[in-house]
Amino acid sequence: MLCLGIESSCDETGLALVRDGKLIAEKLASQVDVHALFGGVVPEIASREHLRALPVLMRELLREQNLTTDDIDVVSVARGPGLQGCLLMGLSFAKGLVLSTRARLAGVNHLWAHLTAAGLEQELQYPSLGLLVSGGHTHIYLIEGPLEFTLLGRTLDDAAGEAFDKTAKSLNLPYPGGKLVDDLGRQGVVNKKLFPVPYVNNDNLDFSFSGLKTAVATYVNQHSHLRLDVMGQPDDRDEDPAIAQERKNMLASFNYTVGRTLEVKVKRALERNRGVKSLIVAGGVAANSVVRSVMAGVADKFSIPLVLPPMHLCTDNGAMIAYAGYLMAEAGCWHDLDLDAIPRGRVVPCDWICDA
Numbered sequence: 001m002l003c004l005g006i007e008s009s010c011d012e013t014g015l016a017l018v019r020d021g022k023l024i025a026e027k028l029a030s031q032v033d034v035h036a037l038f039g040g041v042v043p044e045i046a047s048r049e050h051l052r053a054l055p056v057l058m059r060e061l062l063r064e065q066n067l068t069t070d071d072i073d074v075v076s077v078a079r080g081p082g083l084q085g086c087l088l089m090g091l092s093f094a095k096g097l098v099l100s101t102r103a104r105l106a107g108v109n110h111l112w113a114h115l116t117a118a119g120l121e122q123e124l125q126y127p128s129l130g131l132l133v134s135g136g137h138t139h140i141y142l143i144e145g146p147l148e149f150t151l152l153g154r155t156l157d158d159a160a161g162e163a164f165d166k167t168a169k170s171l172n173l174p175y176p177g178g179k180l181v182d183d184l185g186r187q188g189v190v191n192k193k194l195f196p197v198p199y200v201n202n203d204n205l206d207f208s209f210s211g212l213k214t215a216v217a218t219y220v221n222q223h224s225h226l227r228l229d230v231m232g233q234p235d236d237r238d239e240d241p242a243i244a245q246e247r248k249n250m251l252a253s254f255n256y257t258v259g260r261t262l263e264v265k266v267k268r269a270l271e272r273n274r275g276v277k278s279l280i281v282a283g284g285v286a287a288n289s290v291v292r293s294v295m296a297g298v299a300d301k302f303s304i305p306l307v308l309p310p311m312h313l314c315t316d317n318g319a320m321i322a323y324a325g326y327l328m329a330e331a332g333c334w335h336d337l338d339l340d341a342i343p344r345g346r347v348v349p350c351d352w353i354c355d356a
């Protein structure tokens with residue numbers, strides 16, 4: 001079974017081919033540089049970039065594999081959550097392909113696709129606990145099968161990735177700031193008390209990062225020498241080494257605080273779901289070095305394996321969408337042409353059609 005995956009939910013256009021559950025080829029066109037000029041994703045520009053990139057990537061992908069659209073059995077597309085206009089670009093492209101070939105359509109949940117992406121490299125076990133930490137979401141799921149996800153906890157305000165990006169922005173570091181905050185923080189010394197660990201003194205599995213955002217903003221306002229005059233990467237050669245180190249220390253403390261928050265809630269979720277066979281951590285923030293090492297410790301404590309997608313499958317990509325579509329098709333499930341896009345903030349419905 002040859003499955004084409006189409007990702008266009010935000011600012012990455014991703015296409016990939018998965019044959020019988022194995023990734024055979026992928027293409028990614030990142031718009032990060034375009035949006036960095038504006039300090040965040042501009043939805044209108046993102047949609048137009050997807051429209052421009054999709055046919056080009058598609059031609060390259062098929063040509064390099066000596067394939068044609070007629071070889072595709074399943075067209076899998078991220079149908080949400082995401083930016084509505086961006087999702088519609090992917091959906092229209094997918095529907096056009098389905099109409100002109102004999103392929104079936106699979107509309108996949110972008111968040112679930114992040115969590116099952118590791119299945120491209122290793123067999124996933126069920127039930128598992130899933131932590132999805134991305135730019136738009138911080139969700140904990142109980143995953144009982146490829147199409148059986150129960151939401152146990154979610155962020156009430158900002159997502160973990162947003163907290164990283166806003167911390168970067170407060171220091172005038174370029175967008176998206178997560179990777180740089182991670183890299184600089186790794187060179188710093190943690191002060192565990194610098195920022196309060198947000199929203200853990202309760203009994204639930206939800207997150208709230210807005211208090212941490214305020215704490216960071218207040219700290220930067222009180223230590224304004226840490227903010228770069230011009231947006232960009234700090235350059236050790238023309239900065240006071242003491243200031244550069246102070247910024248690194250602050251970011252190390254920030255990384256610690258996010259890691260600790262995730263640790264408390266994931267441990268709590270595992271205590272309440274003792275039967276799970278693995279801990280899956282996915283989404284852009286799963287690339288964070290502190291998050292990775294904290295989650296390794298948690299999995300170890302509960303004597304279960306930690307499943308982390310390789311770095312290139314952590315951030316948005318077409319391969320995870322192709323694989324999620326493959327899982328859907330394997331279960332005999334698909335969508336018709338009524339498939340609609342689901343914007344961020346709305347629950348993605350389980351409205352697929354299943355062969356008996």
Ligand code: KG4
Pocket residue numbers: 010133134135136137160161162164165176177178179180182283284285286287288289314315316
């Ligand atoms: O999953 P993703 O690629 O896109 C969404 O679906 O949101 O996640 C993007 C987010 C951004 O907020 C980015 O700053 C963050 O992931 N990110 C990181 C790291 N790499 C990417 N955050 C912390 N540490 C990293 N190494």
Ligand code: ZN
Pocket residue numbers: 110114134135283284315316
């Ligand atoms: Zn994503």
